[in-house]
Amino acid sequence: MSDVTNEPMAEPMGGGPAESIGAGTASYVYLAARDIPDDAVAGITGLESQPVRLVRNAGLTAVVSTVDLAEFGEDGLRRNLEDLAWLEHVARSHNGVVHHFGRQTAVAPWRLATIMLDDERVAGLLADWEHQLKASLDRVAGCSEWSVKMITELSADQRTETDQPTSGTAYLQRRRAEYSRQNSAQEQAAAAADRVHATLSGLTAASRRLPPQDRRLTGHRGEMMLNGAYLVPDDRSEEFSALVGELGADLPESRLELGGPWPPYSFATLETGA
């Protein structure tokens, strides 16, 4: 099936004995695609400004670059992943390469920091997961990922009372009224988010709801009622963004934020459980 067999590679090729993991270099994998022409990688650099190159096998092409195991070996990664500045830098470089090739062809982005000892091992992975990778690529061909978030200000206009409560009972009554008003506002917002997601999903090839983001990270105000990812055929992207605009106009208490287009991170997925 493939011209690179996997079995003889229990011993890392060219890497010497196992204790050498942590020194030397390795191959960092950005993405897989069906085919990328050789000249498409000319002048393109990835992590640490290293040039990217292609690894082909089993009718698939992986885009890789060389990384230093001092930084990307097991010890280095364990240490570096706790460093948010390092992580951001790597995430943006990774995303830059994926974006670049994603503009040209259907890509399946690999998770950050997937590292093989050498290109032969990368070729082995392509062969091992050929069918699943091809199915992923077929699923996302001609599509891009968009993000739509719905942010609702649940307590924006509820501080209209200027009179001070005259007693403890009055205070409690006011608090109770505020609480129930907020509760029903929350329920309405949740229902509105469901409707937005359902409507958008009708136009898309696939959709997913991601967990709401923490406002302490994003800095957004209000509640994120929807954090949706949508796989939109590229010839419908205008229609999609127009629909987001229409839906947003009908939501007085909320705003919709459109992000993208991105490579299909949330849809060209493949998990092995291993």
Added chain:
Amino acid sequence: MTESQYGGGMMPAGRQARPPAYDRPQPDSLADLLERVLDKGVVLAGDIRVNLLDIELLTIKIRLLLVSVDKAVEMGIDWWRHDPSLSSKAAEEHDALQQENARLRERLDALEGGPSGRQDRLEPASSDQDAERVDDETPAAETERAQR
């Protein structure tokens, strides 16, 4: 074949008559990016095996933002500084402080500029009149405050 058209998180092509509720897409936020590159995509075990728990721990950390505001700014998460509603609130606070400052300065002037203070400094007569004016004004301002 259809070419994908990632615009680097920029505006989509359809931009006619945008309703006001529609927010301009921001450039890729770090939260959006990390959510995708850490959680999604092709997840195959590489030769370099970082304990997945490490990454999950990190993701949880990011979600809970066990990271200081300074760090967030360093990471480029600082849009609240440009947010008009937040900065207008900041402006209000600034105004309030300035008013408070002015009131305090006024009282300080009144205390220092009162007849006894001025006498110590042997000011010319014209200044004494000025000092009286300030002195007259201060109780009035205090009465006004008391009435509120």
